[in-house]
Amino acid sequence: MKTTLKFLLFGIGIALFSCGKVPTSVPNQPISYFVGDFENGTVSGFHYLLVDTTNNTQIVTNPVRKGKYALKNILHPDDFTSNGYRTELAIYNSANFKSEAYYSFSFWVDSNYLDTAYNLVCQWQDLPYYLQGEDWTPSPTLHGSPPPISLTYVNNTIELKMNDNPSFSNQTFLVGEPLKIKKGKWYDVVAHIYWNDDKTAYQEISINGKFITPFNGVDYKYYHRNLFNRAGNYFKFGQYRGKNKSEHTNIIYFDEVKIGSTLNEVAL
Amino acid sequence: MRQLFFLCLLLSNFIHSQESSSLNKSSFSVDFGSLGNRYIYPKTDINFSTSLIKSSAFRVSARLRSYGTLYFFSKTAYDFTPLMEYYFTKTEQLLYFSAGIGLDARIRLVHDSRSSASSSVEPLLSLALHGNYKKVSYSVPLWTRWYTNGMSYAILPQINWELNNNALFIRYELNYLRISKNVSSEWSQDLFLGLRRSLN
Numbered sequence: 045m046k047t048t049l050k051f052l053l054f055g056i057g058i059a060l061f062s063c064g065k066v067p068t069s070v071p072n073q074p075i076s077y078f079v080g081d082f083e084n085g086t087v088s089g090f091h092y093l094l095v096d097t098t099n100n101t102q103i104v105t106n107p108v109r110k111g112k113y114a115l116k117n118i119l120h121p122d123d124f125t126s127n128g129y130r131t132e133l134a135i136y137n138s139a140n141f142k143s144e145a146y147y148s149f150s151f152w153v154d155s156n157y158l159d160t161a162y163n164l165v166c167q168w169q170d171l172p173y174y175l176q177g178e179d180w181t182p183s184p185t186l187h188g189s190p191p192p193i194s195l196t197y198v199n200n201t202i203e204l205k206m207n208d209n210p211s212f213s214n215q216t217f218l219v220g221e222p223l224k225i226k227k228g229k230w231y232d233v234v235a236h237i238y239w240n241d242d243k244t245a246y247q248e249i250s251i252n253g254k255f256i257t258p259f260n261g262v263d264y265k266y267y268h269r270n271l272f273n274r275a276g277n278y279f280k281f282g283q284y285r286g287k288n289k290s291e292h293t294n295i296i297y298f299d300e301v302k303i304g305s306t307l308n309e310v311a312l
Numbered sequence: 313m314r315q316l317f318f319l320c321l322l323l324s325n326f327i328h329s330q331e332s333s334s335l336n337k338s339s340f341s342v343d344f345g346s347l348g349n350r351y352i353y354p355k356t357d358i359n360f361s362t363s364l365i366k367s368s369a370f371r372v373s374a375r376l377r378s379y380g381t382l383y384f385f386s387k388t389a390y391d392f393t394p395l396m397e398y399y400f401t402k403t404e405q406l407l408y409f410s411a412g413i414g415l416d417a418r419i420r421l422v423h424d425s426r427s428s429a430s431s432s433v434e435p436l437l438s439l440a441l442h443g444n445y446k447k448v449s450y451s452v453p454l455w456t457r458w459y460t461n462g463m464s465y466a467i468l469p470q471i472n473w474e475l476n477n478n479a480l481f482i483r484y485e486l487n488y489l490r491i492s493k494n495v496s497s498e499w500s501q502d503l504f505l506g507l508r509r510s511l512n
Contacts (some may be wrong), residue, residue: 064418064432066462068489068498091425136426174427176500177379177389177420182354184382210351241350272350274498278426 067175069274071142077309078135080301082113090133093280095123100131109150109230109299110312119163119283120293129289132282138303139168139239139277147235148302148310149281153197154295155228160199164284165296166233167194170210171275178275190216190286192270192277193247195233197296200225204249204256210272219266220258223251232300232312241271279303335371335404338362343483343506344382349499354382357504362511369399371410389429392417395438404444412438416457434459447474462491472508479508 080089087101094100100123102116119131139145151165169191172178190207201222209215225231236248246265249257255264271277283296302310341359346352361373372395379389397412414436420429440453448471455466470483485502 062433063458063460064430064434066459066464066489066491067418067429068491068496070491070494071496072494171426174420174422174424174429177355177377177391177418177429178353179380179388179422180424181388182380184354 069141069175069276073140073143075140075143075145075303075305076135076137077305078138078301078303080133080135081111081299082115083111085113087115087133091136093126093130093132093134094282095120095125095131099123101133104297107152107230107297109152109232111299114152114297114299117282117296117298118293119285119290119295121290124289128287129285130283132280132284133301134169134278134280135301135303136278138279139237141271141274141276142238142240143276144236144238144305146302146304146307146310147237147279148233148300148312150230150232150299150312151281152230152297152299153225153227154297157227157294157296158292159290159294161288161290162196162198162285163294164191164194165197165202166279166281167191167284168237168270168277168279170272170277173273173275175275176273178273189213192272193237195249197225198222200227202231202251202256204247206247206268206270208269219247219268220256223254223256230299234307234310236265236307237270239271239276240269241274242269243267245270335399335402336363338511339508340511341481341506341508342384343481343504345502345504347501347503349501353380355379355502355504356382356384357506358384359508364396369402370396371399372396386421388420388422390419390421392419393436395436397438397440399442404442404449406445407441407443410438410440410442412440414438416455432459448472449474449479461493462489464489477510479510481506481508 082103085103100118103113104116108114117131123129123131172180189210189212192207194205196203196205202225203222204219205216206219207216231251234250238246246267248265257264257266300312304310339361343357346355356378357375359375361371364370364372375393377391378384378386380386393416395412395414397410399410401408415433416436417433418431420431434457437456438453440451442451450471452469457464466485466487468483468485470481472479472481483504487500490497
């Protein structure tokens with residue numbers, strides 16, 4: 045028994061030198077300032093959620109929102125990867141627990157875009173709570189759902205969709221009114237979001253200077269929980285159609301993708 | 313904390329004891345969960361417990377928790393928790409206590425640049441209330457763990473329905489995690505169902 049006790053005390057001594065941090069997220073960690081304006085003529089700086097950068101992305105000189113280049117984002121009918129039809133570019137460390145952030149980007153729906161079914165042009169996807177042992181691929185998969193927030197292009201409109209239930213795929217809800225979108229025209233999105241897992245979280249989103257979040261009597265902040273856990277979310281843009289296969293190849297252009305801590309940092 | 317320790321010791325001496333020897337038995341248990349905070353996330357535990365020396369008041373146990381699986385093998389995360397406890401009784405009673413020290417090793421195997429999780433080992437102090445009544449036994453451990461930037465407390469009440477050498481049990485776990493510097497805290501909860509078998 046003395047040996048066991050010595051062994052345990054030795055272990056505790058070791059533990060005192062190998063202690064880690066409390067497995068919960070530290071609030072208000074700074075996000076990474078990010079500018080993705082494609083002016084270096086590449087799609088570098090992003091994380092890819094697409095089949096092939098060559099087939100799904102092109103740097104173009106027309107149309108361009110600002111500068112010389114923009115991104116042509118192409119989703120083919122068979123572009124299925126990471127459990128969905130998608131061609132997305134992602135930015136990590138972009139939506140931290142109890143932090144405030146601004147996001148902006150411009151998009152242009154190609155004149156030949158044919159589908160009317162939903163297509164997410166951007167989303168703030170939840171993350172597994174890594175600190176508490178979670179990962180993307182539990183077995184069996186007991187939860188999986190649409191992201192907490194997304195901007196969805198559907199039937200020639202943009203809708204701000206939120207999801208409150210991480211365990212079901214059919215409980216998204218519309219915030220505000222759908223905004224009519226004309227093809228072949230630039231639209232500038234600015235999102236001001238405070239990330240939290242309680243009702244103090246808010247989102248205030250405008251397109252071409254017009255708020256799509258409803259007026260609350262004071263401002264256009266729509267208060268609703270936007271984190272499923274405290275791991276935070278991350279920002280993605282491009283095209284995502286879930287499991288709905290399209291008959292057509294669809295194109296959307298993007299430019300001036302920015303993430304910052306102030307409105308000035310993301311201004312055009 | 314010291315007052316609580318002596319209170320446990322005092323109370324344990326006043327409580328009428330029942331004839332039983334299960335404190336000297338080894339046991340093996342498995343359980344499955346979990347309820348989670350906002351969504352269900354699978355976890356499994358394997359636990360082995362035995363007395364150090366026959367009829368001594370010391371017991372050792374080790375729990376291996378696997379994350380993201382109901383099949384015990386995980387590619388992503390484990391917790392390994394060895395614990396040595398002193399029981400302030402040698403026979404099972406309606407109410408008795410134990411105190412123990414141990415380690416909580418968090419083994420994180422995920423390689424994802426979105427993850428800040430890392431492996432570490434923390435010291436653990438356990439104070440537990442136990443009891444038996446006919447076919448039902450219970451235990452209510454309170455675990456305290458120390459980290460470089462804070463502490464955590466967990467209460468893990470478990471109720472067992474004894475069936476000869478086996479027992480069915482349900483365990484609820486409530487964790488309170490506290491970061492000292494940022495004065496930030498989080499509650500989390502889990503629920504497990506399991507089966508325990510006495511080995512001798």
